[in-house]
Amino acid sequence: MAMMTQVTQWRVEPTKYLTFIEAANASKAIYESHGATVFVTNQVSGPDAGAVAVMLVFESSAAYGAALDSIQADSKWTEWVGKYMTSGIATVVSVSTFRAVPWIS
Secondary structure (H helix, E strand, O other), rough: OOOOOEEEEEOHHHHHHHHHHHHHHHHHHHHHHHOEEEEEEOOOOOOOOOEEEEEEEEEEHHHHHHHHOOOOOOOHHHHHHHOOOOOOOOEEEEEEEEEEEOOOO
């Protein structure tokens, strides 16, 4: 089965980095409880330099789909969305999903 990765890039409001860090830590715990391995990185070059990327890595497309389904029923996720997605701490730059190419090791 091919690994799946979802990458969301965020442009953080300069005065709200501490709140963004709080939000990222909270979402990391939630996503991990649904089977994701989570990485948070800062883009250092390219057209979106300065953006923060949150990468969710899943073992397979089945695991990715199951996580997306189960997180919607998670009250912690609903609370997180209500607290952070309406606060104006960051703007989504892009969302991309990647599937590993299984025949290249």
